[in-house]
């Protein structure tokens with residue numbers, strides 16, 4: 001075992017503190033606190049960075065506390081990375097990690113913008129009490145429950161886990177002998193509005209191990225609104241009991257008045273936010289949800305219908321640039337356009353973030369559970385003319401390294417953002433052209449003026465207005481072909497649509 005005594009620097013994403021080995025290599029250390037002098041065991045090395053863990057604390061930080069999970073600390077188990085950090089210091093830790101992630105993976109301009117949008121921002125706490133309603137274990141040889149060693153594939157049998165809600169503690173999970181085959185992943189679930197269940201190998205079981213219905217019920221209260229959801233036990237649902245209401249409330253607060261808006265909700269899961277959005281959009285608004293998981297999509301459709309919201313189109317699909325281009329945004333005359341996205345840890349990614357911006361929604365609300373992908377996505381959208389209006393950071397996973405952000409962005413006015421260089425090449429579109437599709441322009445004209453306009457007429461008016469077309473788009477194949485010329489009233493209607501979509 002190679003060990004060294006070093007002094008630790010600041011915290012980094014994933015529950016590490018950054019240090020430097022005597023030979024100069026950077027080491028990411030778990031189990032430490034900023035400023036501590038510790039003996040570190042090097043557990044793995046890559047070309048530019050090493051990983052290690054604290055084996056002995058030489059000079060302890062004032063923020064060090066006895067680990068909330070002594071068994072996990074002794075066995076070096078993952079999942080409770082900040083179990084040795086006093087709770088107020090966990091919040092400061094997460095704030096520093098978010099700042100650092102934005103600076104490194106976004107830009108200093110993005111950080112300045114976030115600071116300006118929310119001066120003196122802190123990580124908001126929902127309390128440090130255990131709140132986990134969903135936890136996965138691996139069934140071990142001998143019938144016990146096991147968890148993974150930190151940054152490794154070894155599973156150790158455990159006798160405890162400190163973050164469970166009381167209903168799961170009452171199940172006495174760690175003293176039972178489980179009949180599932182060794183290696184089975186067993187998820188224990190304590191829904192807020194139905195009995196606890198187990199989920200393993202695609203099946204749902206009662207806590208006695210008998211097969212039972214795969215549906216559980218969750219209820220979420222946000223001020224005057226209460227919604228009940230039917231969820232498949234294998235689908236995603238926020239794992240901390242406090243999270244659904246906190247995040248739904250944060251979304252409502254951020255969006256404010258959205259009645260009559262046209263909205264997309266991407267990565268919509270079983271519809272947690274969809275019901276709140278549909279309520280806010282009202283009868284004149286329209287919502288389209290997109291989710292990749294089939295059972296979750298079914299739940300969302302059921303939950304929306306049960307709550308009486310029928311202005312919603314629920315789609316199952318992979319959120320991709322192709323899919324986003326095919327969605328009907330900007331077709332109706334609305335109070336505004338909005339995209340809400342709650343992607344998995346990997347974030348939107350550049351292509352999806354660009355495809356969202358190419359539709360020019362007035363508002364984008366982005367949830368992130370990873371500050372690194374959050375910073376990258378925000379930076380992509382910033383470069384495409386979106387600016388941070390409001391944002392908040394939440395600690396919904398005490399004792400872990402996880403942190404959740406919600407950022408509301410709005411489109412800069414066209415005069416300012418038209419000068420931003422838009423990387424549209426990968427979409428085969430010029431920037432002005434990308435603001436509205438031919439179909440959207442046709443729909444707009446039909447709804448407002450009551451007549452149809454052809455692609456050819458739109459192309460002619462685009463040419464008149466100096467909107468650059470892609471080569472050969474809508475041009476007749478033969479040069480000498482006689483073409484009808486767009487009548488003046490149709491030209492005016494098309495120009496009206498261009499102004500509406502901020503193309504001129």
Ligand SMILES: C[S@@+](CC[C@H](N)C(=O)[O-])C[C@H]1O[C@@H](n2cnc3c(N)ncnc32)[C@H](O)[C@@H]1O
Nearest residue numbers: 236267268269272291292293318319342343344
């Ligand atoms: C963080 S969850 C959010 C769900 C919902 N907002 C909630 O809070 O319950 C992310 C969701 O995205 C879905 N998902 C992941 N990748 C996807 C993709 N490429 N396309 C569509 N959905 C995806 C997952 O199935 C999951 O339901």
